[in-house]
Amino acid sequence: MKIVLLGATGQTGQPLVRQALASGHTVTAVVRSPGKLDSLKKELSGEESNRFHLVGGNIFSADDLASHFQGADAAVSTLGFSITDRSTTYELLNTRFF
Ligand SMILES: NC(=O)c1ccc[n+]([C@@H]2O[C@H](COP(=O)([O-])OP(=O)(O)OC[C@H]3O[C@@H](n4cnc5c(N)ncnc54)[C@H](OP(=O)(O)O)[C@@H]3O)[C@@H](O)[C@H]2O)c1
Numbered sequence: 001m002k003i004v005l006l007g008a009t010g011q012t013g014q015p016l017v018r019q020a021l022a023s024g025h026t027v028t029a030v031v032r033s034p035g036k037l038d039s040l041k042k043e044l045s046g047e048e049s050n051r052f053h054l055v056g057g058n059i060f061s062a063d064d065l066a067s068h069f070q071g072a073d074a075a076v077s078t079l080g081f082s083i084t085d086r087s088t089t090y091e092l093l094n095t096r097f098f
Pocket residue numbers: 006007008009010011012013031032033036059078079080081089
């Protein structure tokens with residue numbers, strides 16, 4: 001299955017990346033800071049690396065997300081926001097895009 005994951009750098013997202021790859025899925029992680037997954041990338045086997053696509057993207061851009069969601073079988077979000085973001089970010093994500 002081709003999975004697009006938002007929130008891959010987080011404490012829920014990183015184990016999910018590992019589990020999905022170990023189960024044979026292809027994972028595209030759309031993140032704002034790709035460097036945060038450098039150590040995870042080093043853990044992957046060559047075969048898993050071939051199924052892992054790490055891309056920079058803006059979760060607030062519907063066009064950006066649509067381009068990454070194209071052709072995917074599933075989109076999974078493990079996004080989480082600090083309480084200080086809640087009034088703006090939470091509202092945007094849960095009422096506009098999903
Ligand atoms: N951990 C738990 O035990 C637990 C239990 C129940 C429910 N949950 C829920 O599961 C979700 C994830 O939790 P978590 O503990 O994995 O959270 P986390 O470690 O804080 O990860 C949050 C993820 O969201 C991303 N993110 C936040 N703001 C962003 C923005 N403006 N643009 C792009 N990416 C953004 C973070 O990216 P950056 O790395 O770039 O900041 C990170 O990948 C939350 O909704 C949480 O409420 C978690």
